Amino acid sequence: MSNLEGEPGEMGAWLTNNKDIIGIALALLGLVVTAYTVLIARTAQRRDAFMRIHEVLLQPEIQEGRRLLFQIQSDDDVPKRDSTSYQMINRSLAMYDTLGHYIRRGDVDRRRAVDVWHHSLRDITAPAEIFIHARESSHRSGWHAWPWLRWLLAEASSYRSKEGCCVSTSAPQGRNGGGSTPAGTARTGEHNVE
Numbered sequence: 001m002s003n004l005e006g007e008p009g010e011m012g013a014w015l016t017n018n019k020d021i022i023g024i025a026l027a028l029l030g031l032v033v034t035a036y037t038v039l040i041a042r043t044a045q046r047r048d049a050f051m052r053i054h055e056v057l058l059q060p061e062i063q064e065g066r067r068l069l070f071q072i073q074s075d076d077d078v079p080k081r082d083s084t085s086y087q088m089i090n091r092s093l094a095m096y097d098t099l100g101h102y103i104r105r106g107d108v109d110r111r112r113a114v115d116v117w118h119h120s121l122r123d124i125t126a127p128a129e130i131f132i133h134a135r136e137s138s139h140r141s142g143w144h145a146w147p148w149l150r151w152l153l154a155e156a157s158s159y160r161s162k163e164g165c166c167v168s169t170s171a172p173q174g175r176n177g178g179g180s181t182p183a184g185t186a187r188t189g190e191h192n193v194e
């Protein structure tokens, strides 16, 4: 019979002998729990950020900007800079640029955003390139408009969804209006979205 007061027992002895290891293990467990909690919060933040900008992109005035953009087939079709049409197109493209910025910063998940928007982005690529070129031409300095929009268009161009919506292996490449494609709009070689 063991003496309960004098002998700690096998479990007690094991705990005493391994208290350092147990302390380290508990600390590591705490780190894992903290990291997991941060990860869950970050995922929720990115989802919420995407939903907010997604809703903005679906607003009627932004959709109207896209509709007006589709009417551009050459430099001559770009509305005058002080027109309402120009401003609406400008705003819709600026929102895509913002989406690209959020993705590049990691504030919005790239796969989620490109999966939802890749066909719309491909559809606007040709007129957007013409509009961007016209916008840049109106500036005297060597200014590249909307770098994140350019990046986003390139991402959409090379993206292939697993949902079966991408029926062709050749993405519709835009008519470039006689070589007006800005250099930055070329494919980036980043094909790792899949």
Ligand SMILES: [Zn+2]
Pocket (backbone or CB within 6 Å): 118, 119, 160, 161, 164, 165, 166, 167
């Ligand atoms: Zn698709």
